[in-house]
Amino acid sequence: MVYFSPGKMLISHGRAAEQNCLAFLELCNNLPKLSQLHTYILKLGLHSNPLVLTKFASISSGLNAICYASSFLFAPDAKLHLYDTFLFNTVIRAYAETSDLKHSAISYYKAMVKDCILPNKFTYPFVLKACAGLRKLNLGQSLHGSVLKYGFGDDTHVLNTMIHMYCSCPGGIEFARILFEEMPKCDSVSWSAMIGGYAKLGMSIEAVQLFREMQISGVRPDEITMVSVLSACTDLGALDLGKWVSAYIEREKVEKSVELSNALIDMFAKCGDVEEALMLFRDMKDKNIVSWTSLIDGMAMHGRGTEGISLFEEMKSSGIVPDDVSFIGLLTACSHSRLVEEGRRHFDSMTKEYGILPKIEHYGCMVDLLSRAGLIKEALEFVHKMPIKPNPIIWRTLITACRAHGELKLSEKIARKIIKDEPMLESNYVLLSNIYAKMLQWQKKTTIREVMAKKGIRKIPGSTMIELDNQIYEFVAGDKSHIQHSEIYRMVEEIGKKMKMAGYVAATSEVLLDIDDEDKEDVLHWHSEKLAIAFALLKTPPGTSIRIVKNLRVCGDCHSAIKFISKIYNREIVMRDRNRFHHFKNGQCSCTDFW
């Protein structure tokens, strides 16, 4: 234990004072004695000493330290001297790294420039980082101007941070790309920043494309680049590419940080190979809570809820204390596997044993858990009793469950309510329109379509992606853009005939879900997942499994059709939809029709 007592400190001067003070600050790390320390530093006249100040700002790494550090700048006898840039940099950095105070970093930067204190090459990475956190494009652009004005337009560190800043600001990605293209020489950080920028925005195709260009460029990707590429693979559901990245990491001996291993686990789980995710996880020496949570989430998505729960218990036994995110994974695992009692119990233990205040996501999981299992009344009561105002996601969860359990009147009522709350959100109308389809009330369905058209709201088209021979193909319903489309459509017809012979009957209410009247006959078989599967049947050897990724939830008709296809063509078909995985095999689906 270190006790602090300023009175006993040896007050000395000059270099000795500095050394003394630094040593003392080292001792005082983590001690909440900042105000005494502050007095002490002023007494020694060391408040403009850059080394002392940096040390001071870094200890406790908290708000207080930053406030005291910045107060030195305005001490009555503060003198402007050679080190002032350094002083400002210290304060700007401290603020830039404090989540809620990034705007203060900008204020100090502005104050600095106003006082004619020249920024140096260390100033801008800090300032730009703060700007990235604030996500203000126009501020970023003006900082960009200053960077050029002060002559740091060819500093790689500064430019890399600027790419990151542009990628973080809405509407900035194009500016980032221009900057990136114009850079005299890019290093792996530049590439990672740009690839990561695309990946974060969900521009995963661009991220992967850029990674291919990076390989041609000869800059060696490092583990951080790989994390960004993997997150693009995860988004696309591109398992082959993900596997290639994984092999590359082994081959090139890229350092496997915990983050990289976690990204691999997440990729394998979300691209459909949860067994590989599990193996990787078991091989990890240092796991953290993210590793566990990623795998639990993976189990949840694949409907392997019991294993998700065991992992959660195992995590606790290993000494990791669950956090709010891991509870989301656990509760999702329960709801997707109809483990109602387990879900309830864990929800209670979250507050009672771990003191975690449930967030809207946790309530959402519970509403899903109950309503999906058919306990609609209880789910409704739960919504009315919860202490947070239910959000549209909660209402949509209820609507979907009501529809699945035949409570059409109730789902109509809720759907009308959320349209009132969010009149411009397309998915609200689609829900109501689907309810009318199920009620066979075509007139009302048409009216909804007309209302949407009048408001200029368009439905997001369903699309399905498939990865074949290092290419990613995307199909949308009724799509005829593919070169081989006539062959594909013939295949769909053939599949249709075989399915009928096997006893398949189209579920009309579902088939007509999202289709305009004039297209009704045409689109019967043309949902994007059917096109993608027909394509895969044409292009892949018999007996191999087929993996597809859908952007929306699979419709009931496609779900039953794919069951037939898996049997007729003797193929395992793995499908990821918006919510979860379906493994079709021999006429059955792993979700046991519980989705």
Add this chain to the structure above:
DNA sequence: ATAGGGTTAG
């Protein structure tokens, strides 16, 4: 003294 990264309800 400076830059880029992993899990989050339907």
